[in-house]
Amino acid sequence: MSHELRGSSAVVGVGLAGCGEAHGRMPLDILAEATHNALDDAGLKLSDVDGIFTGSSYHFMPALSTAEYLGIKPRFSDSSMVGGSSFVAHTLNAAMAIKTGQCDVALICYGSNQRTAGGKLATMSEQQIYEAPYKPRYPISSYALAAARHMHQYGTTREQMADVAVAARQWAQLNPAAFARDDLTRQDVLNSRMISDPLSLLDCCLVTDGGGAVIMVSSERAKDFPNKPVYVLGTGTAHWHRQITQMPDLTTTAAVDAGKRAFAMAGLTKDDVDVVELYDAFTINTILFLEDLGFCAKGEGGAFVENGNIAPGGSLPVNTNGGGLSCVHPGMYGIFILIEAIQQLRGGCGERQVENPEVALVNGNGGVLSSQVTTILGTEAVL
Amino acid sequence: MSATKERFSGPGPDQIYSDFLRKDVFSLPQCKDCHEFHFFPRVVCPHCGGFNLEWKTLSGKGEIYSTTTIRRKPERGGNYNVCHVTLEEGPRLMSRVDGVDSLDVKIGDQVTAVINKDGDDPFIVFVPAQGV
Numbered sequence: 472m473s474h475e476l477r478g479s480s481a482v483v484g485v486g487l488a489g490c491g492e493a494h495g496r497m498p499l500d501i502l503a504e505a506t507h508n509a510l511d512d513a514g515l516k517l518s519d520v521d522g523i524f525t526g527s528s529y530h531f532m533p534a535l536s537t538a539e540y541l542g543i544k545p546r547f548s549d550s551s552m553v554g555g556s557s558f559v560a561h562t563l564n565a566a567m568a569i570k571t572g573q574c575d576v577a578l579i580c581y582g583s584n585q586r587t588a589g590g591k592l593a594t595m596s597e598q599q600i601y602e603a604p605y606k607p608r609y610p611i612s613s614y615a616l617a618a619a620r621h622m623h624q625y626g627t628t629r630e631q632m633a634d635v636a637v638a639a640r641q642w643a644q645l646n647p648a649a650f651a652r653d654d655l656t657r658q659d660v661l662n663s664r665m666i667s668d669p670l671s672l673l674d675c676c677l678v679t680d681g682g683g684a685v686i687m688v689s690s691e692r693a694k695d696f697p698n699k700p701v702y703v704l705g706t707g708t709a710h711w712h713r714q715i716t717q718m719p720d721l722t723t724t725a726a727v728d729a730g731k732r733a734f735a736m737a738g739l740t741k742d743d744v745d746v747v748e749l750y751d752a753f754t755i756n757t758i759l760f761l762e763d764l765g766f767c768a769k770g771e772g773g774a775f776v777e778n779g780n781i782a783p784g785g786s787l788p789v790n791t792n793g794g795g796l797s798c799v800h801p802g803m804y805g806i807f808i809l810i811e812a813i814q815q816l817r818g819g820c821g822e823r824q825v826e827n828p829e830v831a832l833v834n835g836n837g838g839v840l841s842s843q844v845t846t847i848l849g850t851e852a853v854l
Numbered sequence: 855m856s857a858t859k860e861r862f863s864g865p866g867p868d869q870i871y872s873d874f875l876r877k878d879v880f881s882l883p884q885c886k887d888c889h890e891f892h893f894f895p896r897v898v899c900p901h902c903g904g905f906n907l908e909w910k911t912l913s914g915k916g917e918i919y920s921t922t923t924i925r926r927k928p929e930r931g932g933n934y935n936v937c938h939v940t941l942e943e944g945p946r947l948m949s950r951v952d953g954v955d956s957l958d959v960k961i962g963d964q965v966t967a968v969i970n971k972d973g974d975d976p977f978i979v980f981v982p983a984q985g986v
């Protein structure tokens with residue numbers, strides 16, 4: 472018997488705003504524009520929204536600040552904070568809230584002006600007192616330590632990591648909305664300035680502004696909306712650590728558990744997946760998550776991403792918007808992978824459109840490889 | 855209101871850890887139930903959930919589990935090392951290796967703990983192990 476949450480709710484609207492640079496605008500201005508676009512897309516009004524799901528690096532009580540700004544009085548609110556994976560996790564919480572009648576119209580939303588506000592990662596994070604004396608650079612040093620260990624243990628190379636960045640760029644070149652669309656070669660990545668060995672500048676995600684919004688309703692209602700519904704088939708969450716030193720094995724993330732949980736709820740396997748959207752804060756992420764989600768064996772991620780295998784025309788379409796590496800990355804990126812997966816399943820992604828996808832997998836990452844949240848979305852064909 | 859049990863009375867593990875370092879002792883809690891050490895120090899064993907812990911002095915021997923060189927311009931202090939060290943007793947901690955160019959620090963290198971007391975709060979750094 473299938474899980475009671477499987478396909479119980481669906482996305483009926485998505486919106487983006489301010490991706491790239493949004494000069495002179497505050498995070499909630501950008502969030503509100505994305506919300507406007509998502510409501511427009513769904514044919515709904517703000518007054519229809521009775522559930523809010525949000526996260527922020529700017530607001531200590533993000534659901535309160537966001538609802539106040541939007542002028543809504545939600546029946547149900549959730550600002551569960553698991554870093555950049557929060558918005559992917561919100562799909563599970565929204566599905567539960569809708570299923571149990573806590574809300575009818577769920578708004579998942581985010582906005583950030585990280586780039587035009589100066590490029591620094593805004594954070595309300597507490598200092599990690601057992602790491603602070605060593606002055607690691609956040610978050611890159613944590614990912615660099617994971618990459619170095621993966622290279623040592625499995626022979627993964629900088630060239631293979633560079634190919635992740637090149638594949639992302641090739642997808643971005645098919646996406647007019649992507650921020651970085653110039654030609655990029657493996658050699659360009661290898662030659663870019665080293666920041667924290669073995670990660671160089673072009674192994675790192677962009678710093679942009681941007682906002683996103685997703686509207687979810689029950690599947691019973693979903694067919695009454697203008698767009699083809701995209702069903703939430705399964706979501707799994709997992710976290711094993713907060714600080715990088717507490718990660719049990721630097722080469723294996725909690726996406727192992729998150730992925731299993733999501734697939735179990737969806738009643739699907741990796742062979743059913745047509746398009747994959749992974750949180751690529753750094754090139755090593757894509758390799759780790761492809762392994763941990765079962766698309767290749769542990770240690771074989773480097774070989775899997777080589778020579779265009781995840782690029783346009785490769786065997787598995789990964790990060791089809793251009794990813795955090797080349798499309799958009801305003802502090803917390805999770806909502807953008809969710810939106811790209813939904814847009815792919817609806818069709819109409821232009822040059823970057825994957826051919827008739829029915830199942831999309833999204834994996835959000837939060838903290839320093841800490842929180843992993845996998846969501847599997849599908850069209851009516853797989854409901 | 856229940857009285858504080860003896861094992862929770864007095865200073866907490868972070869203060870005990872720092873007090874040991876000030877006395878030139880590198881010590882961590884070991885679980886009396888599963889015998890595992892843990893870092894960072896807590897009042898509960900993260901391996902088994904046991905609350906019966908005792909402080910033990912460590913050998914100071916460790917091995918580089920992973921390492922990165924943070925690149926910085928010479929005029930801003932130059933490159934420096936950040937690494938993860940697995941202690942002989944099991945736990946892993948963030949640290950750095952002193953006395954050697956960071957780019958020469960390799961995974962698998964044997965290292966020895968040194969207590970750095972340059973600042974207000976002492977902390978552990980490592981140097982290459984002698985005679986290996």
Ligand SMILES: [Zn+2]
Nearest residue numbers: 885888899902
């Ligand atoms: Zn124990």
